[in-house]
Amino acid sequence: MNTDSLNIAILEPSEIIFQGLSNLLLKSGKHFQIYRLDNLSGISSTAQFKPLDFVIINPGQIQNKNKEFIAVKKSLPDTNWIGLVYTFYDQQLLSLFDKTIHITDSLESINDLFHKLINSENQIGQNSEQENLSDRELEVLKLLVTGCSNKEIADKLFISIHTVVSHRKNISLKTGIKSQAGLTIYAISNKIIQIEDYQN
């Protein structure tokens, strides 16, 4: 999950509650992009162009549509599903959500809930100030900027491609730099490689 900006979709028919919730979220200091949904099918069409990190739903909107909701959930395994509860609902209905927010919850507890959900998925992201790369990550970086593919790096270091990918992810999280060309400049500026290595 990208913590720079989180995409949240809200399915809530009341304008007042929607605006109130949006405002609270925007004040939390995190960078949220908020989308408003009119119905359950809006989730898939929104997720088509933006990966949704959180979907907040008034459970009334999925009542008698359990099957449809479960199918949508299945199609978006990386999304967190949060119920926005302000009246009595059957426990079975509420159990379809990962977490629930109650209308009387304090701002702190709502923030806390998001914070926990973000952290559980992305521990390194929260720690991006700690920029020190591990020895293994340095090795991967060196090979990467000299033009090796993931497969070549995996072969040279006797690790799986999956591990290479996960090292690369961590390198980008720690340095804040994603592109290979950018990482090359990073490596030269920080004397991880010599310019001659790169040119050869």
Place this chain on the structure above:
Amino acid sequence: MYQTNRKYITPDMKMSDLILDNPSILLLMEHFGLDLIVHEKTVIQLCDQNKINSKVFTAFANMYNGFSLSEVDTFTKNDIADIILYLRNSHNYYENEKYPEIRNYIQELYLKNSSAEIKLIDKFFDEYFEEVKEHLSYENRIAFPYFNELLHFSDSGKSGGGKHDFSVRDYSEHHTDIESKLNDLKELLLKHVPIQNDKTLRRKIIVSLFELEYDLTIHSAIEETILMPLIGNLEKNIN
């Protein structure tokens, strides 16, 4: 560049007050093809006079003032033409003004600090600029004409269904890439590439990158969260 007191704009406000509050509104006006001399006129007066949709203008102005999309307004099919006008003019600003400005700075930087890193930054930027140009030209040549065609079909009640090379997913991926490389440049110039006699110039580049990012972020949000859903609806109704 940044609006801090988040004044919510309504069409009856005086344009000059908005600009004094947030000078980025000047750029927004330019993107709509509006004159910069505003006299004592209000937003709606200036928009009407220039046949600009004042609802779209006001909503975008609020985004420049720091409001999020969900707070600004809802849009309909009738707004699409003005949204495209705004996007096309911004493309012109990126391609002919902002990117070349940054590129000139980087070349100047190399004259003062001829290190290997700056040379690589120069190369990085050139390749990046080419990518951006390619994407802008894709939008100008393929995406926008396709949107206009859809609009035309939906107005005339005919069915569309012609072949096209447009894909919402590609569209969004390009944006992510453009924003992420811009971020790489900021990170590198701010944190890593060593400074030699280039403090003032470095500051100018970084500020320029921020200005570009500010406009680009709003631009992408408009395309992805306002325009794309409208286009999706048109497609659904026609096919």
